[in-house]
Amino acid sequence: MTMDANEYVKIRPATKDDLDDIIAINIECLPEHYPYSFWLEHLEKWSDVFYVAEVNGRIVGYLLSRIEEGATFCKSGKGRVGHIVSVAVKEEYRGRGLATAMLSAVIYVLQNVYNVEEIHLEVRISNTKAIRLYEKLGFIRMAQVRSYYLDGEDSYIMVKNLAPTPCRAKSVEYL
Numbered sequence: 001m002t003m004d005a006n007e008y009v010k011i012r013p014a015t016k017d018d019l020d021d022i023i024a025i026n027i028e029c030l031p032e033h034y035p036y037s038f039w040l041e042h043l044e045k046w047s048d049v050f051y052v053a054e055v056n057g058r059i060v061g062y063l064l065s066r067i068e069e070g071a072t073f074c075k076s077g078k079g080r081v082g083h084i085v086s087v088a089v090k091e092e093y094r095g096r097g098l099a100t101a102m103l104s105a106v107i108y109v110l111q112n113v114y115n116v117e118e119i120h121l122e123v124r125i126s127n128t129k130a131i132r133l134y135e136k137l138g139f140i141r142m143a144q145v146r147s148y149y150l151d152g153e154d155s156y157i158m159v160k161n162l163a164p165t166p167c168r169a170k171s172v173e174y175l
């Protein structure tokens, strides 16, 4: 879909007033749903890495992420990791770069405000569109998790290394 010259696009952190629209987009676009308390908790703890895309004042996409202390792939041991938990754009607004814009904003904050060493996410192995989007932004497929999703589909864990040292892990391994 192409953009109308009169359209007004804004990528900004989410607020509590956005939550009903965000939850509706999540239900419309993804099989993985969460209770209201889950969205609210993320907003309260990590509002600066929870973004929405707005077109003409209407929420058309969101990106939810958080910060965790956990195992790292690129070096041995634990570290501070950014986790992209959920991202979706309403179907009629896809292919215009909105997910790229939200991801770029969140990656910037994770790297420069939270100093995370790596960013992790899970994606269905059949979701080629999303995998291409993440690869474009520097994520690599690091592991394949069998039956990660409730319907039995495997996930890839994709990782973007932000540490100054190169990533020690190179290939997809089965977990």
Ligand SMILES: CC(C)(COP(=O)(O)OP(=O)(O)OC[C@H]1O[C@@H](n2cnc3c(N)ncnc32)[C@H](O)[C@@H]1OP(=O)(O)O)[C@@H](O)C(=O)NCCC(=O)NCCS
Binding pocket: 029, 030, 087, 088, 089, 090, 093, 094, 095, 096, 097, 098, 099, 100, 101, 122, 123, 124, 127, 128, 129, 130, 132, 133, 136
């Ligand atoms: C995945 C999703 C968030 C992408 O949103 P989007 O705003 O359309 O993404 P963008 O316009 O920023 O596209 C970014 C990249 O994704 C890939 N992509 C987007 N649409 C594509 C398509 N129809 N076919 C193949 N690749 C595509 C391309 O690499 C594209 O980069 P390019 O435009 O430079 O070629 C959106 O398709 C969506 O909401 N899907 C359903 C929910 C979902 O699967 N979320 C991800 C869960 S892990």
